[in-house]
């Protein structure tokens with residue numbers, strides 16, 4: 001019998017495994033794919049490094065602490081590229097203002113849009129747990145800010161639709177500024193930040209390097225999909241492709257829909273609820289192009305422009321991902337706004353992306369490219385999301401020794417997943433050492 005079995009070798013599962021190992025336990029990780037990483041998917045081919053999943057991670061405290069502990073040297077893009085971002089508006093790439101002076105001087109926002117933004121500190125706060133991101137932003141910052149900044153950003157982070165996403169759960173840090181300070185602008189000035197902070201970070205060899213280092217010395221079985229979990233006398237049996245494993249403690253570090261399937265024998269109806277969590281599809285294309293790329297990080301595209309592309313990153317501006325003299329662009333397609341595209345064949349997507357890139361950047365052809373389809377890429381923290389959080393808590397309370405980690409509880413970024421995995425490790429350790437269960441927090 002194993003002390004702990006962790007299902008899923010993405011950042012969530014590997015963080016739990018690494019921390020348990022450090023505490024002297026010997027966890028087993030089972031992963032259905034032939035490689036670790038999950039949505040951290042670095043393709044290394046000759047001298048090319050293509051991130052077909054997670055592109056980069058913000059250098060926040062916990063992540064940087066791991067980086068130090070793992071003896072890894074983080075790399076960051078040059079400042080002039082990292083701080084230059086564009087939005088594609090009315091058929092043109094427009095540089096986003098990055099300082100208050102630029103904001104006032106640039107024509108990115110209309111005069112009315114600027115005035116509307118400056119009114120924000122005087123708008124009274126509202127406590128409405130069912131408010132969408134769209135309604136929240138329109139109420140506080142105006143429609144122009146929603147259309148030009150928030151909608152494309154929400155697409156960049158969630159590949160999601162701000163009409164459907166909950167302000168309380170999907171942009172919790174920004175909503176918390178209103179709750180705490182009565183105003184986003186006042187709160188941001190007090191805290192000296194609006195969103196998550198940290199330098200854009202990767203590693204020599206791509207982001208997977210981090211998880212490879214973290215997974216060293218951990219017992220991982222690859223290509224072993226977990227199919228079923230059953231319980232008898234507080235002992236769980238996991239039926240996996242490579243055989244049956246028994247344990248008193250299981251950590252589910254898979255996407256929500258896999259957890260839902262795996263939990264069906266333990267909590268049938270509750271596990272079905274988890275399957276209702278929506279996921280946005282995303283297609284990622286890393287392409288080598290002859291044309292030089294504009295200075296900067298990349299661009300986002302608002303819904304009004306009617307493209308299948310959500311945006312693109314100028315990858316070769318950011319990190320050394322291809323030989324000197326070549327250019328790499330990473331393109332994101334689909335999302336909630338164009339779910340239908342996930343059913344198109346690859347050739348049709350590539351053809352349409354080339355047409356759109358020609359319009360936007362004058363790029364007509366790819367020297368070469370790699371393509372990855374994520375049919376269920378990003379969990380959507382929709383209005384009423386608290387019901388899923390309650391379900392998670394109930395499942396854990398009913399099944400002593402089951403712990404759920406992942407990107408659908410306390411935020412969907414790499415950092416959020418890592419931080420939540422750290423919290424879950426403390427709960428697992430309490431259970432292993434003292435038999436205490438701590439359900440997922442709501």
Ligand SMILES: Cc1cc2nc3c(=O)[nH]c(=O)nc-3n(C[C@H](O)[C@H](O)[C@H](O)COP(=O)(O)OP(=O)(O)OC[C@H]3O[C@@H](n4cnc5c(N)ncnc54)[C@H](O)[C@@H]3O)c2cc1C
Nearest residue numbers: 008010011012032038039053054055056226258407413414
């Ligand atoms: C295309 C894309 C781009 C992104 N870009 C960024 C970015 O630039 N920056 C950022 O911060 N975040 C980004 N994210 C989001 C973020 O990184 C992820 O939310 C985070 O990595 C999730 O990690 P995880 O370990 O919880 O889940 P995952 O990475 O999904 O890992 C879950 C693992 O479980 C395995 N698994 C599932 N079912 C089973 C089973 N039955 N048996 C065994 N194994 C199973 C899967 O194969 C997978 O390896 C991106 C996500 C995607 C999809």
